Amino acid sequence: MSPKSDDYFNDSRLSLEGKHVLVLGFARQGKALARWLPTQGARVTLSDRRNAGELADDILEFVADPNVNYALGGHSVDLLRNADMLCLSGGVPANLPIVKAAYAAGLPVTNDAVLFMERCPARVIGITGSAGKTTTTTLVGEIARKAGHKTWVGGNIGNVLLDDLDQISEDDIVVMELSSFQLEIAEVSPPIAALLNITPNHLDRHGTLEAYAKAKSNIFTHQSRNDLLVYGSDDLLASTFAEDARGDRAAFSTQRLVADGACLAGRRLIVTGNCSPTGMAKVVCERDQVLLPGEHNLRNIAAACALAGSVGITPEAMHEVVSTFKGVSHRLEVVATIGDVTWINDSIATSPDRVVAALRSFERPIILLAGGRDKDLPWDEMARLAIQRCRAVICFGEYGPQIAEHLGRARRYELQEVQLHSINTVKTLTDAVDMAAKLASANDIVLLSPGGTSFDAYTDFAERGQHFRKLVEDLQRDNRS
Numbered sequence: 001m002s003p004k005s006d007d008y009f010n011d012s013r014l015s016l017e018g019k020h021v022l023v024l025g026f027a028r029q030g031k032a033l034a035r036w037l038p039t040q041g042a043r044v045t046l047s048d049r050r051n052a053g054e055l056a057d058d059i060l061e062f063v064a065d066p067n068v069n070y071a072l073g074g075h076s077v078d079l080l081r082n083a084d085m086l087c088l089s090g091g092v093p094a095n096l097p098i099v100k101a102a103y104a105a106g107l108p109v110t111n112d113a114v115l116f117m118e119r120c121p122a123r124v125i126g127i128t129g130s131a132g133k134t135t136t137t138t139l140v141g142e143i144a145r146k147a148g149h150k151t152w153v154g155g156n157i158g159n160v161l162l163d164d165l166d167q168i169s170e171d172d173i174v175v176m177e178l179s180s181f182q183l184e185i186a187e188v189s190p191p192i193a194a195l196l197n198i199t200p201n202h203l204d205r206h207g208t209l210e211a212y213a214k215a216k217s218n219i220f221t222h223q224s225r226n227d228l229l230v231y232g233s234d235d236l237l238a239s240t241f242a243e244d245a246r247g248d249r250a251a252f253s254t255q256r257l258v259a260d261g262a263c264l265a266g267r268r269l270i271v272t273g274n275c276s277p278t279g280m281a282k283v284v285c286e287r288d289q290v291l292l293p294g295e296h297n298l299r300n301i302a303a304a305c306a307l308a309g310s311v312g313i314t315p316e317a318m319h320e321v322v323s324t325f326k327g328v329s330h331r332l333e334v335v336a337t338i339g340d341v342t343w344i345n346d347s348i349a350t351s352p353d354r355v356v357a358a359l360r361s362f363e364r365p366i367i368l369l370a371g372g373r374d375k376d377l378p379w380d381e382m383a384r385l386a387i388q389r390c391r392a393v394i395c396f397g398e399y400g401p402q403i404a405e406h407l408g409r410a411r412r413y414e415l416q417e418v419q420l421h422s423i424n425t426v427k428t429l430t431d432a433v434d435m436a437a438k439l440a441s442a443n444d445i446v447l448l449s450p451g452g453t454s455f456d457a458y459t460d461f462a463e464r465g466q467h468f469r470k471l472v473e474d475l476q477r478d479n480r481s
Contacts, residue, residue: 147308
């Protein structure tokens with residue numbers, strides 16, 4: 001888990017000097033590649049399905065760079081003729097004809113995360129999972145900073161770390177969130193990796209749970225025997241895949257004690273074994289000192305402490321962060337309390353299992369706002385739990401009518417006590433908020449936890465969450481007037 005040697009960086013295989021790199025996708029990661037690759041002596045061709053008119057503002061950033069050219073309106077296989085390497089942005093599927101042709105021709109296929117990990121001189125902590133990636137990544141970064149380390153946080157969240165590569169030294173700590181999209185083509189793994197959990201997600205992209213899980217497991221597949229995998233031992237698939245790790249393993253759990261890692265011991269969160277500075281069990285905090293709601297967030301905190309402990313950070317630094325951390329935007333974020341009704345933004349919940357985690361986080365009556373675009377995922381568990389925990393559900397967006405059908409079936413066939421009094425279908429999130437304001441009573445929670453992606457109406461989950469926040473703030477202002 002030590003930083004790379006000078007010999008590693010002198011390896012000519014890492015050189016991009018004089019290479020012609022084809023970049024597919026002109027979003028956040030594609031732009032970062034277009035900025036960084038020319039600094040390494042490479043020429044870039046940016047390919048995007050959109051045309052020049054749609055990308056006019058984005059192109060302005062690169063118009064003065066003679067090393068950046070454009071091929072817009074599609075991804076023609078002919079673009080591979082003069083290319084030495086193909087780079088994919090996160091939203092670009094690896095099963096496109098041009099990507100398959102590149103593999104068939106023996107052309108290197110990579111992405112920003114892989115290029116960064118190959119060249120980063122510092123310790124890299126990589127984190128993936130179906131849920132909890134961003135919270136865990138943010139926590140590890142905050143803990144490392146609290147312990148006095150110069151820390152860089154990014155990857156699938158925040159900064160595309162290639163932009164910072166020339167400022168990172170071997171004494172720093174890098175914390176990367178890694179998505180299945182980034183990992184599915186990865187042939188390098190971070191020396192410290194976390195596999196939080198594996199539940200059905202992005203099946204519209206990966207096709208099967210097996211393919212999705214295989215992509216996730218790439219976070220440790222290419223590790224050496226000197227590296228470390230931290231995994232969620234409460235999760236069946238994560239535990240099963242972790243058995244194939246080449247290096248050391250540490251676990252985190254809220255349900256059982258672990259010899260190496262972090263876990264709950266009664267009401268106390270502890271770090272143990274190689275994740276403790278003395279090798280002995282050490283207390284991080286009492287369970288009641290954690291501010292984040294829900295069992296899933298306790299697991300995220302345990303994962304963060306195991307990772308922080310693996311690089312020698314003390315339980316005291318962990319305690320200072322986990323006992324004050326209030327969460328990340330759009331993740332069970334309390335937006336406002338209006339007339340004893342609490343409005344919560346969980347826009348990050350883009351799969352039904354994340355809605356399940358959110359519903360289990362509260363004991364108060366819930367009015368759930370669910371909808372968006374489906375990802376070919378199972379909704380049965382979410383529907384069964386919703387009819388037991390929600391007073392009302394308001395379904396919105398493209399998949400709203402189908403969610404209402406799932407709930408209706410569950411309510412008809414559920415043998416246990418049903419709390420759900422009304423299932424409502426509206427067109428937009430605005431309509432859903434308006435209806436929730438009319439239905440809500442004192443002590444209710446209005447929970448935006450959609451279960452579907454935002455792409456039927458928004459650029460991403462953050463834009464959807466910001467819109468929800470504004471709608472609630474407007475309600476709050478009207479309530480005061």
